[in-house]
Amino acid sequence: MRFVAFAFKNLFRRPVRTGLTVLAIALAVAVAVSLIGFNIGYRRSIDTSIDKLGFQVMIMAKGCPYEAATMMLKGGTGLVYLPASTYDQVRSDPDISAITPIFVGVAEKEASGISGESGSSFAIISGIEVQSFIDMKPWMTMSEGAGYKGGRWFGDDSTGEVVLGFEVAEYEQRKVGDAYFVTITPYGQVEPVMTELKVVGVLERTGTQDDGTVFMPIKEARRLFNRPSELTIVGFKLKNFSGLALRQFEQRWAKLPEVQVVGLQQVKTTLVSLVETAQTMIASVAVVAIIVAVIGVINSILMSVFERTGEIGIMKAIGATRSDIFQIIWLETMAICLGGGVAGVLLALSGTSLVEKAIQSLIDFGTKGTMVAITPEVMLVALLGSAVAGCFAGLYPAWRAASMRPVEAIREGE
């Protein structure tokens, strides 16, 4: 038998106490792993979602640019519009390599009842100019499975035709050729108007907000929302994108009234920084939880050492050195911390979807993608962290045990 096996056997003497101590470590590790995973996953998700907007710069009506960007990423209400003439003015800029105008509106949608919901929900309607839009997003392709065959984009002048994002089609159970009803309250009117549209195509999943969007020709969208000469944003790609090029572009077009130029890299950074404050606070709680758990481990191992005073004396009497006793107690602490680390990582992995739901309900700057990414590196860091915690937590109890004088230890134990 080796010290490791011996230490393990000792831990099973008081299984409830050992279990509770491991659980405390596991919970602290799970919180820490979920937070680190969220940090990584959220950044990745923001990166992917913004990259998949397809453009590097956008022009929009003055207001909070991040709210607008979030709306583009996640959907939402409270839209503001800019004059359509802006598009005509800006498209002549020599630095632009691609440009697309987008009109976004929110329609009321009768609940399908599929999930047993009642009442109404919202549908995000995106009016686009097909060719310039798909030039920006070449990855957007039509679904080809059963019921989706023959899917196509609508023409820019067509009416009553829509292309559904993957999730909209899935949720509404719509196929190519089906009818799709939306209720829109046109600008300046009070009464909503229900419109029947025909699904002419369903898109493949992109993992972005586009999956939850209903696309229609920009002219048709403007007509339905009674905003014939307005846009929500104009998206651009610059020929040589750089911080300087963006700055120069901004300066050129900042002169337009009621318009702002927003670089998506800047949006990315700001969205991440918005949640960093919350992350810092939660991370502080996780650190406190870990410290409390480590103190719990020290307490538990110390209790075990005091309970086994006589036994430690006996081990010394039959040949154990101070170093032997130190190693045994230290290994017990390590085993508890590493066991807690492994359990914590498993707990975090199994609770990822719950954590995601909780975060998405709490934080408005969310994205559509996976928000908690527990990578192998995160797991490794968690296990190493647990081992380091075990190293430190074990020092004092192990030293106490190793310092016991055999005669006194045996006498105390009797």
Next chain:
Amino acid sequence: MNNKNPGSDKAIVVARGLKKHYRRGIETIKALDGVDLEIHAGEMVSILGPSGSGKTTLINLLSCLDAPDAGELQIDGRSVAGLAEEDLVKVRQGILGYVFQKFHLLPTLTVAENVELPLMFLQRPVDREKTLGVLRMVDLENRAGHLPRELSGGQMQRVAIARALIADSKLIIADEPTGNLDKGNGEAVFALFRRLVLEKNLAIIVTTHNLALGALADRVITLEDGRIIDERVNRLV
């Protein structure tokens, strides 16, 4: 006082003028007050005496669990007076086997694992055949896989004796080994000690309150107030 057993040739324990004093408040307790002793291979010595006579203190010094305040003590030819705790461990390792009154087996380990425990500290490989051989010597071979709680008191004490034997110790020190046993089991333990002395040429020192059992040893030493007041040789080795 002549403590030398004339029939033996090799002294495992040599003690000269051993003293151990404790302070209790302003009072000094002379737990041992000049003990001279020689114990040889192939000899079983019992130490008798009332409570407080110094038996346990003597045993603790002879087993290198404690250091004397004065006097000379040699274990297997090595002087141990003044050694630090870590050096005393090295003297104990592989020479000394210890048997306790309350057995002190580890409850989570099987009988075989308890017996093999000293080997872990000596960093010697475990040889299960040898373990079973030692258990056979104490008639517990068929209990190797049992846990201590599944054994009787007498059996537990025999496991403790097997644990003291596994590292090929030359000297076994047993502190009141029959204190928690009934008469029959107590006699069985002493019979086992006697057999081990004869078969393995061990030196065994055993403390007891039981005069009848003590008389089964080759030599009987009686302590009182930290001094040897009587020594009787029953059998020449």
